[in-house]
Amino acid sequence: MALTIFFSLLLLIFTASPANAQSFIGVNYGLLADNLPPPSDTAKLLQSTSIQKVRLYGADPTIIKSLAGTGVGIVIGVANGDLPSLASDLSVASQWINSNVLPFYPASRIILINVGNEILLSNDLNLVNQLLPAMQNVQKALDLVSLGGKIKVSTVHAMTVLGQSEPPSAGSFAPGYQAGLKGILQFLSETGSPFVINPYPFFAYLSDQRPETLSFCLFQPNPGRVDSNTGIKYMNMFDAQVDAVHSALKSMGFEKVEVVVAETGWPTSGDVNVVGPSVENAKAYNGNLIAHLRSMVGTPLKPGKAIDTYIFALFDENLKPGPSFERSFGLYKPDLSMAYDIGLTKTTSGQTSQSPSLGKATTSTGWCVPKEDATREQLQASLDWVCGQGIDCGPIMEGGVCFEPNNLVSHTAYAMNLYFQKSPENPTDCDFSQTARITSDNPSYNNCVYPRAGDVGDGSVRGVMNKYVSSDKAMDHNKSECSSSLSLPLFTILVSLISISLHVNL
Known part of the structure; x- marks a missing residue:
């Protein structure tokens, strides 16, 4: 019996470990288009990639069902217009869960429900006031069917929720939002749910089109920007924006609330008067972002952990309103081919990359x-x-x-x-x-x-x-090395559990 418990614990620990999965890479799956491939084909596409999570803006049953058995984490959304009814009546929230979650879960791995999208940005005070009660009722409805904790509840915010973002250490929420956010942050803290935000270095570049700003936004070599308060040098805009959110959470007393990036991306084309959109820049931003996430370096204020990030978007959405670049964020074309390659294609099981033979005629000096x-x-x-x-x-x-x-x-x-x-x-x-x-x-x-x-x-x-x-110097550069051996605290826990098990069986 003791050995059975021991090996069960080992299996639980190692299968739960994120070290072998890139669960932090997600993608937005928008539907504002008339040329999208069938959801079943899209599900097969996703399985051929290292994308582990998909964010939907609603709760389309066909898409949710098509992802059943794939293991892909699914984020679903509550429409902004549904907030008043959900906030006023728990039975409405229960019906929403009964219709949009229970028929599919757990075969379709729903992991998060976003109640509303950028509600605070709407400046609709009635809707803003309904946000927290709606989130609470959705949480209660999940609790009633024993899914509380298994499926998290949050809401998505635009970066405009911040009143100050430079330097990152001085990040703070806009004064007009702080009162409303306090209750939401308390809810997130109590339920272990994330604060979900939409940082876009692309929009930062639109407001500052210097060449060095473009390099800073695209994760390309640049002089960096020093936080005058902490002395930390930031080498890319993504980290700076995310750490500004971390600082804002800390200023409100909610430093431990996790940050999730619901949207970020770069368009491949736009109007002739808009500088920045291009296939080259989109490939640079998204490719470098993925490499940055995979490095597990984290951000300067939260090192050693890749932040869950959903890239915008899976496909171009040709019916989306607004400037033309809004319709040009897709990673893939409607025929399921890549718009550009950023290394998302999954290798076959057990395959390892080998050092390439470059075949150059010229011999380098070293x-x-x-x-x-x-x-x-x-x-x-x-x-x-x-x-x-x-x-x-x-x-x-x-x-x-x-x-x-x-x-x-x-x-x-x-x-x-x-x-x-x-x-x-x-x-x-x-x-x-x-x-x-x-x-x-x-x-x-x-x-x-x-x-x-x-x-x-x-x-x-x-x-x-x-x-x-x-060398020791090399190890000092990265404090978050992975080890193939068990850590001492984990080993101690295992030994203790085995001892208890043996004692019980005796």
């Missing part, structure tokens, strides 16, 4: 690696940028031959070199804002081969540079 004084922020910015340029960063993803050691210096060294070897005759490709250098010492180790253009590999690895794979 390998490109980070300088010893490169900061964590600079390394992360370079890693995000390279992996968003169509470079195969698979070898440094989990399961890849260069994933271990799992630290920022080692991963960035591999990525920098891979980019440099595309054109090693050009030394400026090993610059990375003056944070990299060329070395004649081969940084390869074990089965992780750092390619060099023109090399004819014989399978051997020579001149290992251990400082890039095992």
Whole structure:
């Protein structure tokens, strides 16, 4: 009996671990179009990708049913117009749950219900006043059918809910929203539900179109921006916007409430007078964002954890009102082909990426690696940028031959070199804002081969540079390394539980 309990605990721990899943990558599935593929085909598309979650703006039964058995997490929404009836009558909320959740759950893995979308932005005081009571009644309706805690309840906010966002440490909610938000935040805190927000660096760029701002928004190499209060240097707008929300939550006394990004993205086209929309920029933003999330670096104020992020959007929506760029956010076309490749295609089970053979005729003078004084922020910015340029960063993803050691210096060294070897005759490709250098010492180790253009590999690895794979300095750059062994506290808990089990059986 004791052994049965022990192995059951092991199974629970390791299957619940997020280390092997990219559950933080989601996508918005909007329906304001007349050319969308059938939901069944879309479900198959999603299963071929690393997208783990889908956000719906409503609760379309056909779509929810099509995702049954896929394991994809589903976020459904309550229409803004339904708030008054839900707020005034618990039975209406129960009927909503009976119609939109119970027929599908748990085969369709509904994980969150967003009650209303950007209600505070509407400035409709009656609707704003109905928001919290509606959320509470939906929560009570879930509790009545024993789904409280299994399915969370929240609401989506626009970034305009913030009155101040610069610097990120001074982030605070607009004074006019604070009274109404306090009750909502208390509800989220009590139920363990997330604060859901829509940060768009794209819109930040529209208001400040300097080249350095574009690079900052696209996760590309840039000088960074220092928070004058904390001294933290931010290397991208996404982190700055999310940390401004973290600061605003802290200022209200709700620092522990989780932040979820419900929407973020970049359009591929727009009106001729709008600067910024393009396939190149969309690919850079979304590709670098995904690389940033996969790195598990988190944000400066919440390091070591990827934030749940839903990219806008799965498809273009040709019936959506507003400026033309609003209809051009799709990652995929109606025929299910990619609008552009940002590395979402899932590899086959057990497949691991191998170090590529570049096949260049030109022989480089060496390998490109980070300088010893490169900061964590600079390394992360370079890693995000390279992996968003169509470079195969698979070898440094989990399961890849260069994933271990799992630290920022080692991963960035591999990525920098891979980019440099595309054109090693050009030394400026090993610059990375003056944070990299060329070395004649081969940084390869074990089965992780750092390619060099023109090399004819014989399978051997020579001149290992251990400082890039095992030094204390490298470990200091990334405090959130994963370990394949059990941590001491977890091991202690297991031993204690086994002891208790043995005692009971005796």
